[in-house]
Amino acid sequence: MRRIIGSIPVLLLALAFSPMMFAQAARPSANAGPTAGAPDLSGVWLQSGGNVFDLPRDAAPMQPSAKAKFDSERNGHGPNVVISFADNTDPFIKNCDPLGVPRVLLANHPFKIVPAAGEILILYERSHDFREIYMDGREHPKDLDASWWGHSVGRWDGDALVIDTVGFNDRTWLDYQGLPHSDALHVVERYRRTDHDNLQLELTIDDPKAYTKSWTVTRTYRLKPWDIGEDICVQANEKNFEQGIVKPASAPSH
């Protein structure tokens, strides 16, 4: 009996330093569910209004360097349209580069909002990519590595989910026509369910290196009873499409 009693402090000590205890101490919300009482934005959402691929071209004047970059781009949607892949400068078309934010929010593929413990996950059909939106009150790290998707923290403002994202690299486009951005890009997404079936996004682009002022656009999304499909950009598939359709369609007129 004395041996058992004597071992209790050892057991308590072992528990105190166990990985589980450490994890719980570091992330108080790690084992909690989605924020209690928070608005429910879960579900699969598809952009309304057909295939909207682009943001307004003249929402805010571009800085000279950004304007020069935009004017140099060649693609299927922008001011300098080309058909052939060889002439196309779109990083998504040429290299299957990640779309990043906000480009992934455009076009005709849905995304799925998944409330989770201490965060919200957003799963994107296009590119089959995802984002983690940290909802546990943390701030952006002071020394972020530049990344394709940036670092996102979220909070509730009444019935709106406000996502703040920074830490991007400058290798993505804002949309399909090629609106540029820099590594100073700061994106704020404000999502609000206007009714059961509709989600409104107020998107603010703040990038003083690329634009002379911040600008805001609104997009709407409709709830769909769907699963997320697999729409992955694969170089072999792009090559097949280029050979079968793009090259003959871009050849000199018959």
Add this chain to the structure above:
Amino acid sequence: MKAKPVTCFAALFGLLIVAIPVAAHHGGVAYETGKRITLKGIISNFEWTNPHSQVHLDVTDDKGNVAHWDFETQPPSILVHAGWHRDSLKPGDKVTLVAVPAKNGSTIGLLQKVTLADGEELTPTEK
């Protein structure tokens, strides 16, 4: 061998001013917006794939010349919501197909509608 599909088995109707209901993320600049062609032919292959599914159609004129046409449409993740399936089109199927033609006159098009022999209509638009 190339043939212009304008005869009894391959009817061509164009110059209808219509919007293209399906724009590709690669852009629709290769196509003659506002025109549509209607072709009757035999499916030679159906590629159910990213970034765009492809429908391949053999069109024979009244002299027996066969023109091979290639059409792009939406990827599987979108077509499933329009009622398509990977076996919706099979080699040998006799169909009538409506498309927006390429500007350069090649046998390439942006698919708008396929009507199967039993009258079933497939479009790339969500149902």
